[in-house]
Amino acid sequence: MLRRGIKPDNYTYPFLLNSCATLSALKQGVEIHGRILRTGFLIYTPVSNALIDMYGKCNSLGQSRWVFDEMLDRDVVSYNALIGAHARLGEDMSQAQRVFDHMPVRNAISWNGMIVGYVNAGDLSSARRIFDKMPERNVVSWTTMLVGYAKSGYMDSARFLFDSMPERNITAWTAMINGYAQNGRPSEALELFRGMEKARIKPEAVTMTGVISASAQLGGTELANWIGSYVDREGIERNEKILTALIDMHAKCGNMEEACRLFRGIPFPDVFSYSALITGLASHGHAFKALKKFRKMQAEGIDPDNITFVGVLTACSHTGLVEDGLRFWNEMVNDYKIKPEAGHFACMVDMLARAGRLDEAHEMVMSMPEGPHPGALGALLSACKTYGNVEIAESTAKKLITLEPGNTGNYLLLSSTYASRGQWEEAAKVRIAMKEKRIDKLPGCSWIEVKSRNHCHEIQSKRSTNEGGQ
Structure with a gap:
């Protein structure tokens, strides 16, 4: 266009800036901004509005604000563009609120922009305040508020809103x-x-x-x-x-078999598809296949993520490959800079405990940054029963009972550990403590699939059946 001698004008620039916004092409957008300043087209409100929008979509909030502040003639689109820039990032919503409060005229986009911004900032109470004040709500308003509740885990509030929607x-x-x-x-x-x-x-x-x-x-x-x-x-x-x-x-x-067949149908598997398959193989008795897939993934230049390593460490645990597991742990932490989570610690504790390396397993549990996790402690306590290690079992059970005071299994594992060492008196004390705290064996529950639906069949103990008067 420029090579042909055709100069952009106040109609052309907004289209060019919209293209930059769509492509997140900040560098090109800045160049166009410079040309606009040199040619004097910044006086046109639609051009300035497009600049605010472009900078916002390129995550350059300060520049959006600068263009807005320099405008002599603002319309509702100008305000909406700046609110949208704040909303997209969920940043500095107090500033967005001030812009919103000073708007001479608001439309549905203004209100929805504020709701989106507060939702993205995780401030659901402020989002709901705006939602409740809206003179007229549209489907976008309802849906944005609902998405905010759902993403934050407030499913009952989300469902109430969903059921109240005039149109879904x-x-x-x-x-x-x-x-x-x-x-x-x-x-x-x-x-x-x-x-x-x-x-x-x-x-x-x-x-x-x-x-x-x-x-x-x-x-x-x-x-x-x-x-x-x-x-x-x-x-x-x-x-x-x-x-x-x-x-x-x-x-x-x-x-x-079906999981592997589906995986073969993906032309270019990514970390997510690899992780799903590796974790599945590791969990269902195909540990060596899981590790083979992991090596293939690395050979293809795909970096593993935290979920991939859960599968890899599970595979090592199930096959007793302790040294390999320790090597993968170091690789995860040092090479890929992945911060270990509770699932990784649980795998490592299980792997070390299965191999009878209870002291190392105990040390691993105690090194968890957010404190010992029940899953890791449970794996350690179970291994203590297998290997008859009363000392570690006692300290582990104490922590578990503090975290899960009503979990019957923890008491039973400790009692069984005492029994495995012939310490019948100590085992009896645990049983007595259970009775005193009114902790009884939980009823068994079998999941049965009937016509593509899952049903829980509870197996009652004699005591619970009698209490029911049957």
């Missing part, structure tokens, strides 16, 4: 389904999905990732197969995210 779009349904799945409420996620089907709303790929995640948590093979068929039947594209979610689901259901 696919984003609202998806937010609720994914929220339930991410917050460990898979049955409710699938129940809502069935409601979505009845409402004749076609799910999108992102909806199905939540549905698949919920199915994976329930672990039923029949349900997993039905979900896979549903994806194909409804013509939902099997993109990489969907395939990774399906791999994870089948792996958690123990169907590693």
